[in-house]
Amino acid sequence: MKPIIKLIAAASISRPGLFFINLILLIVTLFLVYDISAMIFGRNGTIEEIDDLTDNVATIMVAFGVLIEERHEILKLIGSGKKNQTPDNFSDITTRYGVYFIVVGLFIEVSVEAMKIPIRFSKGGLLEEVLIAGSVLLSLGGLLASILFARDLLFRIKPKPADISLSGMENK
Numbered sequence: 001m002k003p004i005i006k007l008i009a010a011a012s013i014s015r016p017g018l019f020f021i022n023l024i025l026l027i028v029t030l031f032l033v034y035d036i037s038a039m040i041f042g043r044n045g046t047i048e049e050i051d052d053l054t055d056n057v058a059t060i061m062v063a064f065g066v067l068i069e070e071r072h073e074i075l076k077l078i079g080s081g082k083k084n085q086t087p088d089n090f091s092d093i094t095t096r097y098g099v100y101f102i103v104v105g106l107f108i109e110v111s112v113e114a115m116k117i118p119i120r121f122s123k124g125g126l127l128e129e130v131l132i133a134g135s136v137l138l139s140l141g142g143l144l145a146s147i148l149f150a151r152d153l154l155f156r157i158k159p160k161p162a163d164i165s166l167s168g169m170e171n172k
Helices: 002-013 015-042 047-069 071-077 089-121 126-154
Strands: none
Touching: 002 015, 002 047, 002 071, 015 047, 015 089, 015 126, 047 071, 047 089, 047 126, 071 089, 089 126
């Protein structure tokens, strides 16, 4: 059983695996933005429906963020990475996007929960609309990050000159 778990973990954190999971997140977020926009502009959506949609995407975003942020540690756990090995450029990229997805997903969840407070006292209103708009904007931020992460997964990003070690060049 353990080799199967290692295989699944290795496949999930590989470049193609991360691209596939990111593609799922990208598609789900696109549908979220489309559905919520249709609900808002069509005025036929309820807060409960918007709550369900945004909360689901936020949860996926946080889970994906944790997976990619901890990619280097997962590699060590499954025996593919060395304990003292410094993270490579790909690990730096996944850590950066992982933290971003976690933060955006959590902020979406917070704004969804904040929507529920004014709803207890009154239906509709400016505060509710602002919170819904905030959730949509945060989702768009997650969508943009997903697009940029897909770009980085497809086209290997070279380290910036400032990131390259200058060993051997100090004497010149």
